[in-house]
Amino acid sequence: METLFWSCLAGGILFAAVSVLLGDLVSHALDGLLDFMSVDFLKPMVIASAVTVFGGAGILLAHYTVWSGFVVVLLSVVIAVVISALVYFFYVKPMDNSENSTGYSIRELSGRIGEVTIPIPETGYGEVMIKLGAGNTLHIASSLERHQLSAGTRVVVVDVQDGVLRVTNLDERRGDVV
Numbered sequence: 001m002e003t004l005f006w007s008c009l010a011g012g013i014l015f016a017a018v019s020v021l022l023g024d025l026v027s028h029a030l031d032g033l034l035d036f037m038s039v040d041f042l043k044p045m046v047i048a049s050a051v052t053v054f055g056g057a058g059i060l061l062a063h064y065t066v067w068s069g070f071v072v073v074l075l076s077v078v079i080a081v082v083i084s085a086l087v088y089f090f091y092v093k094p095m096d097n098s099e100n101s102t103g104y105s106i107r108e109l110s111g112r113i114g115e116v117t118i119p120i121p122e123t124g125y126g127e128v129m130i131k132l133g134a135g136n137t138l139h140i141a142s143s144l145e146r147h148q149l150s151a152g153t154r155v156v157v158v159d160v161q162d163g164v165l166r167v168t169n170l171d172e173r174r175g176d177v178v
Contacts, residue, residue, distance in 0.1 A: 001069050005058035005076070012052025015044075045092055050084035104132060106165075109139070109157045113170060116141070120149040120167070128155060128165055141165040 058076040061067065067075075112130050120126030120143050128141040143149055144158050144166040155167040 001073070002059070002062055005055045005062065008051045008055025009059060010055070012048050012055060015048040016052070019045075019048075043088070043092055046084050046088045049087045050080045053083040054080035106139070106160050106163060109165060110160060112157050114139075114141075114155055114157065114165075114167070116149050116151050116153045116155055116167075119151050122146045122148050125164065128157075128167055130157070139165045141167045144168045 054076050057079040058072060061072045061075055062069075065072070109130060112132075114128040114130035116126060117129045117138065118127035120128075120141055122143065123146060125140050125142050126149065127138055129136050129138050140163070141155070141157075142164055145168055147169065149155060149167070149169060154170040154172065156170045157165050158168055159166040
């Protein structure tokens with residue numbers, strides 16, 4: 001039984017070392033091969049932590065308790081499940097939710113400040129540049145109040161209709177507290 005525990009512990013440590021040193025290289029080499037493990041709680045990080053904790057707990061319980069082999073294996077499994085659940089809920093799941101994306105919905109642009117890049121006539125369309133994250137995005141725009149807006153004018157997006165930003169002149173008064 002001790003051989004099983006030591007093997008699990010050594011395998012988990014080896015997995016951690018390979019992940020840290022060669023993680024990106026192995027990830028690209030095995031691209032798509034482990035897609036069958038797409039169930040959230042079956043992520044390699046969670047499985048590897050369970051195997052490692054099972055081995056470590058088994059070694060400790062076997063050496064420092066007088067319990068039988070069955071009880072040691074049972075407690076090792078329980079400890080491994082608890083620790084891997086903690087790894088999943090406090091590390092893996094928050095990391096999955098924290099992925100950055102440059103995607104946005106055009107509806108999210110309401111209230112954003114932009115700058116006219118192509119003049120907007122009273123009854124026609126022009127173009128507005130809006131800063132999003134680290135980049136800029138250009139959108140077709142029309143004047144909400146049917147006023148002409150020249151290039152370089154700072155505007156605020158009031159509404160989005162049929163993919164067209166409805167903008168108005170941004171009234172910036174110096175010294176006012178908003």
